[in-house]
Amino acid sequence: MEKQGVITLINGPVVTARGMREFAMHEMVYVGDLRLMGEIIRIDEDEATIQVYEDTQGLKVAEPVFGRGEPLSIALGPGLLGNIFDGVGRPLGAVYEKGGIFIPRGIKVPQIDPDKLWELEPAVKIGDVATPGTVVATVKETPLVVHKIMVPPAVEGEFTFVLPKGTYKADVVVAKVRDNRGQEIEITMVQRWPVRVPRPCREHLTPKEPLITGQRVIDGFFPIAKGGVAAIPGGFGTGKTVTQHQLAKWSEATVVVYIGCGERGNEMTEVLEEFPELEDPRSGRPLMERTILVANTSNMPVAAREASIYTGITLAEYYRDMGYDVAVMADSTSRWAEALREISGRMEEIPAEEGFPAYLPSRLAEFYERAGRVVTLNGDMGSVTIIGAVSPPGGDFTEPVTRHTKRFVRCFWALDKSLANARHFPAINWVDSYSEYVGEVEDWFSLNVDSGWGALRNRAKELLAEDERIQQVVRLVGEDVLPDGERLITFTAYLIKNGYLQQGAFGPDSYSPPSKGFAILSLIMYFYDKALALVRQGVPFSLLRSGDVVTNLVHLKELSAEELEVQLPKIRQDLDTFLEKTGSERLAARGR
Numbered sequence: 001m002e003k004q005g006v007i008t009l010i011n012g013p014v015v016t017a018r019g020m021r022e023f024a025m026h027e028m029v030y031v032g033d034l035r036l037m038g039e040i041i042r043i044d045e046d047e048a049t050i051q052v053y054e055d056t057q058g059l060k061v062a063e064p065v066f067g068r069g070e071p072l073s074i075a076l077g078p079g080l081l082g083n084i085f086d087g088v089g090r091p092l093g094a095v096y097e098k099g100g101i102f103i104p105r106g107i108k109v110p111q112i113d114p115d116k117l118w119e120l121e122p123a124v125k126i127g128d129v130a131t132p133g134t135v136v137a138t139v140k141e142t143p144l145v146v147h148k149i150m151v152p153p154a155v156e157g158e159f160t161f162v163l164p165k166g167t168y169k170a171d172v173v174v175a176k177v178r179d180n181r182g183q184e185i186e187i188t189m190v191q192r193w194p195v196r197v198p199r200p201c202r203e204h205l206t207p208k209e210p211l212i213t214g215q216r217v218i219d220g221f222f223p224i225a226k227g228g229v230a231a232i233p234g235g236f237g238t239g240k241t242v243t244q245h246q247l248a249k250w251s252e253a254t255v256v257v258y259i260g261c262g263e264r265g266n267e268m269t270e271v272l273e274e275f276p277e278l279e280d281p282r283s284g285r286p287l288m289e290r291t292i293l294v295a296n297t298s299n300m301p302v303a304a305r306e307a308s309i310y311t312g313i314t315l316a317e318y319y320r321d322m323g324y325d326v327a328v329m330a331d332s333t334s335r336w337a338e339a340l341r342e343i344s345g346r347m348e349e350i351p352a353e354e355g356f357p358a359y360l361p362s363r364l365a366e367f368y369e370r371a372g373r374v375v376t377l378n379g380d381m382g383s384v385t386i387i388g389a390v391s392p393p394g395g396d397f398t399e400p401v402t403r404h405t406k407r408f409v410r411c412f413w414a415l416d417k418s419l420a421n422a423r424h425f426p427a428i429n430w431v432d433s434y435s436e437y438v439g440e441v442e443d444w445f446s447l448n449v450d451s452g453w454g455a456l457r458n459r460a461k462e463l464l465a466e467d468e469r470i471q472q473v474v475r476l477v478g479e480d481v482l483p484d485g486e487r488l489i490t491f492t493a494y495l496i497k498n499g500y501l502q503q504g505a506f507g508p509d510s511y512s513p514p515s516k517g518f519a520i521l522s523l524i525m526y527f528y529d530k531a532l533a534l535v536r537q538g539v540p541f542s543l544l545r546s547g548d549v550v551t552n553l554v555h556l557k558e559l560s561a562e563e564l565e566v567q568l569p570k571i572r573q574d575l576d577t578f579l580e581k582t583g584s585e586r587l588a589a590r591g592r
């Protein structure tokens, strides 16, 4: 008989039930006559506390609670890409078809479309050894991604049956494995996985390769490695969402999982409307063919928001296990932390800083720790990179979510209100931001872009720091008193800020390959070195900055990478000619 408890208290999304002795911590349950989805989050002898993933209005004391015998889990198989799920993994398209525009409570829809047909290509034969992660067969999930049907983590043995090539539905038995106890285990295209448990891998590797994002300030100044973790904190309207979209569009990941977590409904609508329209820049195909959206807006039940990041990261790990590089964007982890706070408050737990539960840091750590570059169970290489947006109230980076996030991420792209107000986008502050991956990815840049990549980056950053110091003086006494050497620094810093770091998301400069960024920055620094030599010889800086070829350095970014490559020798030559001519005329005039 189905095990059953009874509701004794309802407090918003948190429900208490009795008669729960046989239930397990984190077990999924159906709550009430409507069979709402819930999860046990505390168990104390006979009494359990349940967070309910659906609206509890109308739920009554004394209604039953049924067990499902498994923790919060999702189905993993072909058909995930291009789909939009809610926080607990229900596909919103199928929910809409079955229940209409508002998600009806208690609705049950399969995560993986049971009727869709897939072209299956077997990859093993009878008698082959089956170990966790062995690729049994493949299906072309979308024109961009081959989906690998893998032996689930706990299964090991020998294949006794393999389905021949053909067109099948997802629930067909693709293969059978006889384990060492002689038991036969059926493998279908779908496997289930508990979302709060990280999927296993063979080995964690040091991240070494950058995840190219096409954003100069990131790739050039604060790079993230494949398998790395980054946070984008920023106050209201500083560009968190646009930056996340840019990363989803342009970053060199095979699969992107975008978790819209607790943002306002209209913002998520923008994502839902915009993403299906977007084109994958590399293939020209719809971006959705390599994207999964997890949408849990602020008007959807708060407990499902808490679950949404685990759903998202599990989806990402599953594609990592196929040997792909996966990027996870979570927007915003602050709204997720607020969900945690609300549930904790309703459970009457003792609050810590600003009402957040004391376990906020450990939950944040658990999430970010699921990133990484790994050797998968079948010996392939895959990675999950996590980029979490943080929205600190009032842009205050000392509040708990930002502060604790900072402990667990290695890249911090601090968005700056004053840069955003000045329409300098991306508004990533070059003084407060950092990347701890610079050392690890430098070899890659040296090999694939230019051996001078690291030195150039450091010099440009030093120059900006020097400019920062000079600006403080300027604020006190004005620009007029600056010696020419310092004027040259502030002018070069202006070129770096406006001609290199600034990059519009909505124009042709939206994606900038590392080679383009390197070319721009090296030309700017080339100008600086030449001009500095002349200034030291007494050539007035005002003459040096007057040439068109100098002022045009700020517009180099408007050229495409290919145009820039073609025009670079000519620009450099024009720059040389102008500087040499200006210098020699001036020095000759002084000598007369």
Ligand SMILES: Nc1ncnc2c1ncn2[C@@H]1O[C@H](COP(=O)(O)OP(=O)(O)OP(=O)(O)O)[C@@H](O)[C@H]1O
Pocket: 234, 235, 236, 237, 238, 239, 240, 241, 242, 243, 391, 425, 426, 427, 503, 504, 505, 506
């Ligand atoms: N890289 C960019 N290029 C051009 N414009 C940008 C860029 N980044 C941000 N913007 C501008 O800033 C506006 C606000 O950005 P966005 O909505 O991403 O901010 P947000 O931090 O997510 O805001 P909220 O706090 O409301 O979630 C955008 O509508 C856009 O006009």
